[in-house]
C-alpha cells in the first residue's frame with residue numbers, strides 16, 4: 315500500500331534522512347522506532363508531503379505521491395496525525411473535527427455518522443466539543459489531533475508519537491484504540507518512542523538510527539532481540 319524507496323530529506327544542506335526504504339502492506343500495523351532525532355518525524359513529514367524529499371520515491375496505492383501537495387495525499391486516504399499539539403488554539407474541538415472532514419477521502423459514512431464514531435472512540439471530545447483547543451491539556455490536545463485525522467476517513471493512518479504527554483492510564487486506552495482501529499481495517503504506520511508499547515502493538519518494525527534504517531523485522535523478533543532489549547527497552 316505504502317512504499318518508500320531510497321528516501322532522502324535535508325534541512326538546508328544537512329541531510330537528516332539517508333536512503334530510508336520501508337513498506338506498509340494493506341492491513342498491517344508497522345512501527346518506526348528510534349531515539350530522539352533519529353529522523354522518524356522527518357520521514358513521516360516527507361511521506362505526507364509536508365517536506366519535499368531530496369531523493370527517492372514514495373508510492374501509495376501504486377501512485378507516486380512525492381510531488382503532490384499535502385491535501386492531495388490526504389484525499390487519497392493517507393492521513394498524518396502530527397506529533398504534539400499543532401492545533402489552532404482558538405478553534406473549538408468540533409471545529410477541528412470539521413476541519414479534518416473538509417479535505418478527507420470520500421467514503422460511505424456521512425459527516426454526522428463519522429462524528430458519532432469519533433465521539434464514541436474518544437468520549438472526552440464529545441464532552442469538550444465547544445472548548446477551545448488552546449485551553450486543553452497536552453494529552454487532550456493529542457486526542458483532538460487524533461480525532462481530526464480520523465474525520466478524514468483514512469485508509470492508512472500515520473501516527474507520530476500519539477502517546478506523548480498522556481497520563482499512563484490514557485496511554486493504555488489509546489493503545490487499545492489503535493489496536494481496534496487497526497482491527498477495523500485501517501492500516502497504521504506508528505512512530506513511537508515507547509518502543510515496548512510500539513513493538514507489542516505492531517506486526518513489523520523498522521529501527522531508525524541517525525537517519526538510517528538499521529534493523530527491520532517482525533515486531534515479535536525485535537522484542538526478543540538482545541540489541542533492542544539493551545538499547546531501547548532498558549533491559
Ligand code: ATP
Pocket residue numbers: 325330348349350351352353354355356357507
Ligand atoms: P523526535 O522524536 O525527537 O521528534 P525524530 O526521530 O522524529 O525525533 P526528527 O525530528 O525527524 O527525529 O529529526 C531528525 C534530525 O533532523 C535531527 O538531527 C533534527 O535535529 C533535525 N531536524 C528536525 N527538524 C529540523 C528542522 N526544522 N530544521 C533543521 N533540522 C531539523
